[in-house]
Amino acid sequence: MSEAVVLTLRAPLDAALDMTGITPDRCAPLSRAEIAALPVWVGRERAVLGDVFDVRGERAARVEIEGDLSKACGVGARMTSGLLHVRGNVGDDAGQAMSGGVLRVDGHAGDRLGGPSPGASKGMTGGEVVVFGSTGASPAALVRRGLVAVAGGAGAYAGRGMIAGTLLALGPLGELPGAGNKRGSIIAAGGVPVPASYRWACSYEPPHVRLLLTSLRRRFGFPCDPALLNGRFDRYCGDAGEPGKGEILVWTGHERRRE
Amino acid sequence: MRAARVVITARTMKWARAAAVKLTGFATSVIACKCEAAIERELTPDETPDARPGVSALMFTMDTDSLGKRLTERIGQTVLTCPTASCFDGLPDVPDRLPAARALRTFGDRFQISKVVNGDRYWRVPVMEGECLLQESFGMQKKGVGGGNFLILAEDIDSGLDAAEAAVAAIDGMPGVILPFPGGVVRSGSKLGARGYKRMIASTNDAYCPTLRPLTTSALPDGVNTVLEIVLDGLSPDAISAAMRVGIDAACRSGIRAISAGNYGGKLGPHHFHLRQILGAPA
Numbered sequence: 001m002s003e004a005v006v007l008t009l010r011a012p013l014d015a016a017l018d019m020t021g022i023t024p025d026r027c028a029p030l031s032r033a034e035i036a037a038l039p040v041w042v043g044r045e046r047a048v049l050g051d052v053f054d055v056r057g058e059r060a061a062r063v064e065i066e067g068d069l070s071k072a073c074g075v076g077a078r079m080t081s082g083l084l085h086v087r088g089n090v091g092d093d094a095g096q097a098m099s100g101g102v103l104r105v106d107g108h109a110g111d112r113l114g115g116p117s118p119g120a121s122k123g124m125t126g127g128e129v130v131v132f133g134s135t136g137a138s139p140a141a142l143v144r145r146g147l148v149a150v151a152g153g154a155g156a157y158a159g160r161g162m163i164a165g166t167l168l169a170l171g172p173l174g175e176l177p178g179a180g181n182k183r184g185s186i187i188a189a190g191g192v193p194v195p196a197s198y199r200w201a202c203s204y205e206p207p208h209v210r211l212l213l214t215s216l217r218r219r220f221g222f223p224c225d226p227a228l229l230n231g232r233f234d235r236y237c238g239d240a241g242e243p244g245k246g247e248i249l250v251w252t253g254h255e256r257r258r259e
Numbered sequence: 260m261r262a263a264r265v266v267i268t269a270r271t272m273k274w275a276r277a278a279a280v281k282l283t284g285f286a287t288s289v290i291a292c293k294c295e296a297a298i299e300r301e302l303t304p305d306e307t308p309d310a311r312p313g314v315s316a317l318m319f320t321m322d323t324d325s326l327g328k329r330l331t332e333r334i335g336q337t338v339l340t341c342p343t344a345s346c347f348d349g350l351p352d353v354p355d356r357l358p359a360a361r362a363l364r365t366f367g368d369r370f371q372i373s374k375v376v377n378g379d380r381y382w383r384v385p386v387m388e389g390e391c392l393l394q395e396s397f398g399m400q401k402k403g404v405g406g407g408n409f410l411i412l413a414e415d416i417d418s419g420l421d422a423a424e425a426a427v428a429a430i431d432g433m434p435g436v437i438l439p440f441p442g443g444v445v446r447s448g449s450k451l452g453a454r455g456y457k458r459m460i461a462s463t464n465d466a467y468c469p470t471l472r473p474l475t476t477s478a479l480p481d482g483v484n485t486v487l488e489i490v491l492d493g494l495s496p497d498a499i500s501a502a503m504r505v506g507i508d509a510a511c512r513s514g515i516r517a518i519s520a521g522n523y524g525g526k527l528g529p530h531h532f533h534l535r536q537i538l539g540a541p542a
Contacts, residue, residue, distance in 0.1 A: 219377065
């Protein structure tokens with residue numbers, strides 16, 4: 001048993017790589033040879049993981065991937081437990097249909113981060129996705145439970161149809177965030193065009209945001225400015241077409257009075 | 260005994276302490292207060308889950324049901340009501356869990372919101388001030404120890420209080436230990452049962468009452484005119500022993516004739532703290 005399974009990209013990807021199902025929970029009971037034999041798709045061709053990655057370690061619930069996976073989709077998809085740490089970028093559909101564990105991405109992520117499997121009614125149902133860069137369009141779509149935290153910005157349609165759960169973005173969010181949001185929380189620290197279907201409630205210091213930011217900073221070194229930690233947020237309730245129990249919390253930049 | 264550690268944070272230490280003082284109020288003895296509780300120590304922002312100033316308090320009860328109920332009642336009436344206060348579990352690594360704050364979510368009248376952070380569930384309860392954040396479940400230490408004690412036998416009340424206050428100051432802030440009585444000191448140490456009243460669970464410890472010296476089988480040496488007791492509850496026997504050692508050492512000063520302890524015929528519980536052993540002297 002190793003401390004971690006380490007996958008190092010053998011060569012830059014020149015075709016799309018489908019990483020769906022390469023998860024820590026799946027690697028946990030497997031030997032190095034069995035992990036290297038896990039099936040993946042490279043473009044239209046079937047391949048095994050060992051063709052694309054140099055595999056080190058075995059039988060560990062912690063998987064580290066080294067290399068630029070911008071062309072890889074489904075990284076961490078259907079994860080149920082463990083830690084998947086990507087030291088680079090990931091492509092579309094990372095953390096798709098996750099139900100547990102932690103997906104950490106030190107670079108940027110593509111579209112549909114933490115979203116649903118094609119045709120499914122729910123996105124993530126648990127776990128945490130922590131991205132240190134930015135993400136593309138439609139992150140945290142149809143999320144039922146869990147956290148998507150992005151240190152950079154996000155594209156359009158962030159938190160589309162959120163059922164519950166939390167989306168945190170320290171950078172700017174694109175157009176139409178929280179469309180169809182039922183009970184989800186969108187925490188926007190870098191600017192957000194609040195849709196007209198959300199109604200302003202108050203300006204306050206939400207204690208759970210402070211807890212969440214502190215937890216992320218301590219566990220992952222997530223870049224949380226003290227001004228953000230001590231800051232006030234405008235709370236907007238919505239989406240109006242839904243039960244309206246969702247929220248967009250917008251950092252106002254006003255720091256609390258020092259004691 | 261069953262024990263829980265409650266961490267209360269607030270915008271300032273003043274408000275965290277205000278909530279903690281109320282949380283641990285009227286909790287000197289399980290005999291009449293249903294629980295024993297006190298502030299353990301103050302916490303810096305680095306030590307609290309939300310990086311705010313905080314206070315940790317320990318609560319002890321005789322059984323599991325009671326601990327859950329006391330936590331729910333007291334958190335609901337003190338932390339939920341205190342401006343800016345939040346409440347967290349201080350024993351996260353303990354496997355036995357009590358969902359003590361789960362019932363409090365209903366104060367939110369279906370406007371409450373659940374959040375899971377790092378695997379732990381929290382409730383955001385909307386209140387007039389803004390929002391109250393409560394961690395749902397609390398770790399329960401099944402092998403807490405209550406009723407650790409030592410007696411300070413003094414020549415007079417001045418020297419007795421000086422010694423007791425010194426002992427309390429020395430113990431204050433030690434991890435895993437609380438002194439649940441007023442100022443950490445008890446003047447009315449008790450014996451089990453009563454001589455004259457069948458239904459009394461406890462009554463005055465007449466052997467150590469100076470006014471009864473000629474009327475009972477007194478345990479007081481000559482020259483002792485007052486006795487004060489330090490009662491300790493702890494998360495483990497080791498925590499109690501460490502605190503007693505420090506406290507007794509601090510109490511040994513001018514005007515103190517002897518240090519003793521009540522063992523109640525060995526009937527109070529399975530843990531015995533032998534003073535000579537604790538102080539490292541031969542038995």
